[in-house]
Amino acid sequence: MAGILGKAIAGATGGNGSLSRSLLSQAVNGCRALMSSLPAAEPTTAPRMPDFAHTPAPYTGPPAEEVLALRKQYLSPSLFLHFKKPVMIVEGKMQYLYDERGRRYLDAFAGIVTVSVGHCHPAVTEAIHRQNSLLQHTTTIYLNNQIAEYAKELADRMPGNLKVVYFVNSGSEANDMAIMMARLHTGNWDLICLRNAYHGMSIGTMGTCGQHTWKQPMPQGFGYHHALNPDPYRGAFGDDGPRYAADVADLISAATPGRVAGFVAESIQGVGGAVPLATGYLPEVYKMIRAAGGVCIADEVQTGFGRTGSHYWGFQRQGVTPDIVTMAKGIGNGLPLAAVVTTPEIAASMAGRLHFNTYGGNPVCSAGGRAVLRVVDEERRQEHCAAVGAHLTTRLQALAAKHDIIGDVRGAGLMLGVELVKDRKTKEPAKAETAAVMETMKDLGVLMGKGGLHGNVFRIKPPMCFSARDADFLVEVMDVALDKL
Incomplete structure (x- = not known):
């Protein structure tokens, strides 16, 4: 790289070392373009990242060290970083990210499963810019076409009688509202949740979480009961699935008045480590909950919009239709946008009081959300997730046959998990090893997600434009990283 830089500068100076600002800029930008085509690290044995025709813009902000110092001084001390040496991301394009030096990384985590159709997807970006130039904000006390048309387009993609849409700003807020709806509609208080679940960090949703990691040491969780995780x-x-469902029946009869407000579950547990629910679980539980007077809530914050490949919504994989669906993250491709969709009957239970959300259904966010729906359909992202996800799963399973530390490969579409264990019989979590592999993969150009109660599960949930060649590169890099243990 030093030789290439020297040649670029020599060419710009004519070899005499006298370099104008414009020529220096050309030389630097030429080097940035070259670096952007390379993995984040360039050892001679490293797998080669797929080519990608994009040159990142020159970065002119403060260096990473200064940004880290500012973060430590002014941001929450509870924030954490995934790597020993943090990566500073300043640009993204489709399935790739760039640091301040112009080095390219394959994004296998999509901003925690938030970037659905690709970083700065041109159709989404254009829709946002167009609306942003017309009207940045108004509220639901006025008419605006964006929110109304968006609600219809979203409801059209829902099964059954799920036809009333509430727009909010985050998954936590959506799940809060869904729980309130369930309690208002049924007149009951108790809610059945799952161990290992994650539904948000607000005071209301904290009680639903089935991991101590996300629970502050304060009173929370009144009326929540956690069933065995299927x-x-x-x-x-x-x-x-039916054997796990029996525990829900036991909870209803032993820990509640016999009547419940509802049941909430992710279709595939995300933060918990890409854990799918056991086969046949939801149909049995939904029957039990409804018999006890409750409603069924599906948390589609991570599994929605075709990511699982076989279906548009994750709950459809088990052949059920919930009464309330919550969604966020991929709904806006990174915009602060979320929604609750329910039936007219349940929505009527909220009509006894006024409902208002200042930013819910903001015109700019609605325009972006509508563009996401169009891209998912027009680019056939669901089918793409099914095909690429199947290819990646096959490659990961072959890797598991080679490396005993891989205990499980699971998930659906492009929502996959790879769990590392010290021993396949005892399933002892390989937490330190997971962190080490993750660090090496970062150095080789792949940014992974991590989750599970013990932090020993790779969460592979990239933007849905992730290709089969990207999948091959990821597996090859993981293979090199595991060999280094």
């Missing part, structure tokens, strides 16, 4: 890999009953 985990096919670590659960006591393997992939036998």
Whole structure:
């Protein structure tokens, strides 16, 4: 690289070392273009990242060290970083990210499963810019076409009688509202949740979470009851959904007045480590909950919009239709946007009081959300997730046959998990090893997600434009990283 830089400068100076500002800029930008085509690290044995025709813009902001110092001084001390040496991301394009030096990384985590159709997707960006130039904000006390048309377009993609849409700003807020709806509609208070679940960090949703990691040491969780997690890999009953469902019946009869407000579950547990629910679980539980007077809430914050490949919504994989659906993250491709969709009957239970959300359905966010729906359909992202996800799963399973530290490969479409264990029989979590592999993969150009209660699960949930060649590169890099353990 030093030789290339020297040649570029020599060419710009004519070899005499006298360099004008414009020529220096040309030389630097030429080097940035070259670096952007390379992985984040360039050892001779490293797998080659797929080519990508994009040159990142020159970065002119403060260096990473200064940004880190500012963050430590002015931002929450609870914030954490994934790597020993933090990566500073200043630009993104489709499935790739760039640091301040112009080095390119394959994004396998999509901003925590938030970038659905690709970083700065041109159709989404154009829709946002167009609306931003017309009207940045108004509220629901006025008419605006964006929110109304968006609500119809979203409802058109829902099954059954899920036809009333509430727009909010985050997944936590959506789940808060869904719980309030359930309690208002049924007149009951108790809610059944799952161990290992994650539904947000507000005071209301904190009680639903089934991991101590996300619970502040304060009164929370009144009226929430956590059932056995129907985990096919670590659960006591393997992939036998009805046996896990029996615990829900036991909870209703033993820990509640016999009547419940509802049941909430992710279709595939995200933060918990890409854990799919055991086969046949949801149909049995939904029947129990409804018999006890409750409603069924599906948290589609991470699994919605075709990411699982086989279906547009994750709950459809188990052949059920919930009464309330919450969604966020991929709904706006990174915009602060979320929604709750329910039936007219449940929505009527909210009509006894006024409802208002200052930013919910903001015109700019609505325009961006509408563009996301169009891209998912026009670019056939659901089918793409099914095909690329199947290819990646096959490659990961072959990697598991080679490396005993891989205990489980699971998930659906482009929502996959790879769990590392010290011993396949005891399933002891390989937490330190996971962190080490993740660090090496970052150095080789792949940014991974991590989750699970013990932090030993790779969460592979890239932007849905992620290609089969990207999948091959990811597996090859993971193979090199595992070899280094």
